[in-house]
Amino acid sequence: MFDKNNKLRHSISLAAVLALSGLSATAWADAYEDAAKKWIGSEFKPSTLTEAQQLEELKWFIKAAEPFRGMKINVVSETLTTHEYESKVLAKAFSEITGIKLTHDLLQEGDVVEKLQTQMQSDKNIYDGWVNDSDLIGTHFRYGKTESITDLMANEGKDFTSPTLDIKDFIGISFTTAPDGKVYQLPDQQFANLYWFRADWFERPELKAKFKEKYGYDLGVPVNWSAYEDIAKFFSEDVKEIDGKRVYGHMDYGKKDPSLGWRFTDAWFSMAGGGDKGLPNGLPVDEWGIRVEDCHPVGSSVTRGGDTNGPAAVFATQKYVDWMKAYAPPEAAGMTFSESGPVP
Template sequence: MVLAVACAFAAPMAFAGPAEAQKWVDSEFQPSTLTKQQQLEEMKWFIAAADKLKKAGITEINVVSETIDTHSYESKTLAKAFTEITGIKVNHDLIQEGDVVEKLQTQMQSGKNIYDGWISDSDLIGTHYRYGQIVPLTDFMAGEGKEFTSPTLDLKDFIGTRFTTAPDGKLYQLPDQQFANLYWFRADWFDRADLKKKFKDKYGYELGVPVNWSAYEDIANFFTNDVKEIDGVKVYGHMDYGKKDPSLGWRFTDAWLSMAGTADKGIPNGQPVDEWGIRVGDDKCTPVGASMSRGGATNSPAAVYALTKYIDWMKKYAPPQAIGMTFSEAGPVPAQGNVAQQIFWYTAFTSSMNKPGLAVVNKDGTPKWRMAPSPHGPYWKDGMQNGYQDVGSWTFFKSTPLQRRQAAWLYAQFVTAKTVSLKKTLVGLTPIRESDIQSKAMTDMAPKLGGFVEFYRSPARVAWTPTGTNVPDYPKLAQLWWKNVATAVTGEQTPQGAMDNLAKEMDGVMSRLQRAGMKACAPKLNPETDPKQWMAKGGAPWPKLANEKPKGETVPYEQLLKAWKEGRVR
């Protein structure tokens, strides 16, 4: 995360049109899943649509997103292309993720138009749906935005629209980029015969990709305390971060509890209890509590287990400095070459882990590492969400003047259009279209991406999902996580005490939201009862297991790849 950067370009060019489109198609917009002629036809539509807006006086718009490589490419390159091709100038600001949420809240509360278009995480889908201030794109495309909706948009080609669809069945946001949190490991170390023998002699099973948390823990202990050093370098079996910082919350709201098995079964999110531990009522929409006493699971045995393992592993198996790091500080550490595996690693780091000269990259440019599905905890069951996927998505306020909103919608479609989407995917490695994932260009890139392409082509992909619609107000509830988790990291609270307090505070916020004037599905808390009554019902919250560490289970990476190619998860 970096400080805000605003991109400003020269005034809109007088010669905007087909010639500029041809220039961009011949150079920057390659490769594409479209032919050059199809690309030019798509650009011809954008030029005509923009002309209608320019005649109405719209010549400049302002949009915003968080700072990641994909959005930097949009801000520096695609915004310039849109300006030159259509004649409408785009100021695409890049700011920290927290600032995006803060400014978004300001526009929600004030009604004052700050930006004409926003790339906001789909994690806010429950918020947007309930407050009624975000334009449902389904309605917009059929009404006020119809003449500005591209005939080649092809919504069915987007892989993330299920995450941006609310309980009313309407699409509220358009996916712009996606990345998942997966398992990362040093394949070169895992393949060493001497280490494989030593591991099997000690644990009785093969060193490989861990299927469960028991195996992950064994591997973490093995590299930290048995291997200790490789090629003269001290090695660690785990990497994480633990500083009291807002980014600590992402570590947990980004589905750490679901990986342990806290939620109910259900894809994309557990129903009726989701991965935050929030239960909804029979209407599958009304939040009724986070505490076990109200039927929630935020302070359940599975959730406490998840927090306990997070702390234990970081203190026992990660580099000593990890506990004082933030998300952004910890991100580059595995590339330094002394970490054997990481259970919670974002695919957005893929390109930064592939740079020549890094300790984790071979001389031929191929990675020494691989990515795979993250292992799951003992409470996890088939049919549950298995991890998190970030889906940054175009979002539009009703408070934005109509014609400015129409112009921003035009730009949103431009940066996700098939003309540019494959090139954008190759730059940022945050795919949004099935056609791009299946392209020859992605096949050609696969050997240098450590399993990235194979994962996105696999059936495993569907079990990695963003925060769902059970969360009624993401900004208000998300901030509770890092403050409470931090008390367990420092030892001020036990894991149980921290999760009890978190659940209580979440219920407190939801109680206030009952009176907040939500347009749909406002919380209505269940009365408190004995948690044992809920644990006896056969779903989340799940009762405590007698054995939280079953035998470790691993799978050979090549077997995993073969399963993916055959359409199986493992």
């Protein structure tokens, strides 16, 4: 997301950069191309493109960046492993290949949202670009404080839009497209609901036989809630110990924390069917159980067409409580998302 009030600006002209450096434009171009070759050879692989195709694409970036060399751009995202890579590796590569000084800060999710809110309300620039949740698409659309990527690419950013950019190729582009049909964010990374399990435990003959005898079906990745509960109960109550260590069949977290909120909205409610069926969901009820009309939240309770207190949400919340108490390690109740993740 780009700040609408901080469009492409020159902090220092190309001529000044060249004068200060004493290098010719050709020498600068060669230096940036050498940087591109270095990154292609050391980091940008494997790739669907050949090295020649990669270099050709990066040559376009080098050329397009000429008017902005020496400019400083500041972007921010929450602290996730994906964004740490962007901050430590990709930002450095971009700076070396284009000559534009890119700084990518990492903050906690709540701090990112707070600073974003401050910038929108004060119109004072804090960051030039933001990597924030696509859940904010409604905010960006309604407030009019965000530069539409669609408009940017069609107008002042036209000459600086990569000819190889394929918007339709982005997974999740529907979630970053507002009701006006314009794209306000490009999907960067996505969460998936995963089932983590010890495959070596699931392959132990004695455990497989014991599970089959008790439940009547093979021990394996569960395909529904009842199978998940069977496995959680089996390891927590029947197996109890493996190789001299106490084991559990379930892991979660329960400490009061912002992460606990989206534990329900992003995972439990959606897995229980809190949102409308089909892709994308959210038309009109999203996975949080909130009903939306024209990108505006208009009701969350069942009486107002929402589902936050509907059967799916109630079922999911009860299972969360029951499984935490019965099948998870006792310390899980006092953990946050960041603390519980490394445990499995």
